[in-house]
């Protein structure tokens with residue numbers, strides 16, 4: 108029995124009629140600890156409903172499955188325990204690890220609750236103003252103009268949120284298909300900044316281009332790369348502040364190891380308030396914002412960098428963020444050829 112369970116890909120223990128745990132494989136030791144063999148099985152598993160189920164299988168032969176939650180090396184872990192009679196003398200308990208799927212499920216729940224919350228804020232505001240317009244401000248022409256303006260702003264926010272959610276979904280659905288067409292990164296960058304010129308003018312921000320003057324060809328998805336640069340430059344405008352210059356540098360990376368071969372790098376540098384070190388690793392999480400209120404004010408959804416990260420990883424590239432508080436930030440996009 109010991110040899111058989113050692114060959115199994117999941118944690119297993121065997122308990123005999125005297126309730127002694129007679130053998131456990133390495134995977135079971137990793138969950139239950141060392142030195143559990145030769146002792147009563149309750150030394151290894153103390154959960155009352157698990158004990159009762161094992162006893163029922165030992166005495167009456169009932170098969171059962173139950174959910175079991177424990178902590179392995181201080182990490183919360185979830186298992187389905189399969190309790191089965193082997194013969195008149197032995198019961199086998201195997202541990203199906205569901206930690207990962209439980210985490211995925213939790214992430215999905217968090218995501219749905221985040222989305223609902225983000226949509227509810229503007230919706231509540233629109234409903235509030237509608238009610239005011241239908242009641243107390245019914246005949247107030249000035250209030251009507253002002254409230255309609257606010258409601259429009261809130262509806263636009265909802266629209267941006269839905270658009271970003273759809274982009275995120277679309278990028279995620281083809282994340283494993285690496286783009287195959289040749290695109291010129293330099294041309295995409297120039298095009299992007301051209302498209303952003305109204306935004307740049309409004310904030311009195313200019314872009315300085317540095318580096319490559321010839322086409323830089325890589326395998327890429329033109330629309331998605333345009334979205335990456337749009338999001339990053341928009342952030343640099345929004346968080347870099349007015350009356351500043353954004354530097355966009357297009358460079359060569361000769362032998363960047365993580366990219367296995369030759370690639371290109373785009374640095375987007377602003378001279379804004381910068382980002383605290385504790386936030387940097389979390390910026391690409393969905394809905395993560397350093398200052399929620401600030402992001403809302405400038406029309407952010409908190410999804411921009413998450414979309415950026417997904418697109419770059421579809422291109423087998425890498426995003427690097429460097430920032431000094433009070434001096435500014437540099438977002439670098441590494442893309443393999």
Ligand SMILES: Nc1ncnc2c1ncn2[C@@H]1O[C@H](COP(=O)(O)OP(=O)(O)O)[C@@H](O)[C@H]1O
Nearest residue numbers: 342343346396397398402407408409410411412
């Ligand atoms: N260039 C930047 N300078 C300072 N903070 C930034 C910059 N870019 C992004 N951030 C921070 O990262 C957060 C997430 O960015 P993003 O995903 O684009 O969401 P959004 O811009 O919609 O808020 C922003 O809310 C902001 O706090």
Ligand SMILES: [Mg+2]
Nearest residue numbers: 342407411412
């Ligand atoms: Mg953004």
